[in-house]
Amino acid sequence: MEGERTYLSTPLLRPRVAFLDFTSCEGCQLQVLNNESSLLNFLSLVEIADFREAVTERSEDYDIAFIEGSITREDEVERVKKARQRAGTLVAFGSCACFGGVNQLKNRFRDQGEVIRYVYGDHPIESMEAMPVEAVVPVDLKIYGCPVSKDELERIVLSLALGLKPSVHLSPVCMECKAHGNICLYELGEPCLGPVTRAGCGAWCPGSRSRCWGCRGPVDEPNMALMREVMERHGFGQSTLDEMLSSFGGFSQGEKAGYKESRA
Numbered sequence: 001m002e003g004e005r006t007y008l009s010t011p012l013l014r015p016r017v018a019f020l021d022f023t024s025c026e027g028c029q030l031q032v033l034n035n036e037s038s039l040l041n042f043l044s045l046v047e048i049a050d051f052r053e054a055v056t057e058r059s060e061d062y063d064i065a066f067i068e069g070s071i072t073r074e075d076e077v078e079r080v081k082k083a084r085q086r087a088g089t090l091v092a093f094g095s096c097a098c099f100g101g102v103n104q105l106k107n108r109f110r111d112q113g114e115v116i117r118y119v120y121g122d123h124p125i126e127s128m129e130a131m132p133v134e135a136v137v138p139v140d141l142k143i144y145g146c147p148v149s150k151d152e153l154e155r156i157v158l159s160l161a162l163g164l165k166p167s168v169h170l171s172p173v174c175m176e177c178k179a180h181g182n183i184c185l186y187e188l189g190e191p192c193l194g195p196v197t198r199a200g201c202g203a204w205c206p207g208s209r210s211r212c213w214g215c216r217g218p219v220d221e222p223n224m225a226l227m228r229e230v231m232e233r234h235g236f237g238q239s240t241l242d243e244m245l246s247s248f249g250g251f252s253q254g255e256k257a258g259y260k261e262s263r264a
């Protein structure tokens with residue numbers, strides 16, 4: 001790492017970074033390249049060692065690995081282990097990497113062979129249950145979202161370049177939604193997981209009159225009992241809540257960690 005560049009008089013480490021895609025739609029990588037007005041500033045903070053969507057040259061010499069996607073094949077298990085060995089900091093980048101994301105929806109089917117036959121017919125491929133990255137290797141940092149928020153990514157990368165511990169959002173999406181002056185979707189007859197979902201996206205979906213599906217996963221201590229009560233008060237039953245909670249895998253991770261309410 002270099003130590004010559006500064007930001008507000010603080011030396012920048014300018015880490016070498018790799019964006020590595022696994023089972024994903026690559027939308028999180030694309031977010032890095034979106035918003036061209038800040039792209040050059042962002043690139044001045046880091047040296048790109050590997051970023052298939054952006055540059056041709058590739059190197060295995062990097063300090064930070066951003067892992068995009070869930071792990072669904074044996075070769076991905078081996079590849080993410082190698083990335084773990086090479087990187088000082090390994091970041092789960094986006095909801096697929098953090099929780100399994102939309103890919104983990106297939107895990108609800110017991111017979112994965114049947115899933116492969118149904119989807120791929122006469123052209124089967126290897127595909128096992130979708131795993132979050134931390135099911136295979138230790139993860140140092142998670143950047144949530146489907147896709148990630150570029151503003152949040154830039155803030156986190158700036159912290160890493162300054163050698164600081166990045167801060168994380170502790171409040172729920174409702175806080176950002178209310179700060180933007182949105183009319184609550186419940187008042188418009190729509191369900192929304194904003195009360196229990198970790199903020200940081202700027203309440204993207206409610207700001208566009210779409211419900212929050214919880215893509216960033218739960219706040220640290222979500223009040224699931226109250227969430228269910230709110231849903232019921234507005235005419236939405238357990239099946240709607242379950243469907244929404246299961247969409248990205250963040251809340252089922254929480255269930256394993258004991259977040260979730262008892263449904264006795």
Ligand code: SF4
Nearest residue numbers: 024027094095096146
């Ligand atoms: S988290 Fe969403 S946007 Fe990012 S790679 Fe997965 S599916 Fe695509």
Ligand code: SF4
Nearest residue numbers: 174177184185192194
């Ligand atoms: S629309 Fe959703 S995020 Fe916004 S205040 Fe209502 S419940 Fe919260």
Ligand code: SF4
Nearest residue numbers: 201205212213214215
């Ligand atoms: S509003 Fe909810 S579903 Fe939409 S981006 Fe934010 S956390 Fe994800």
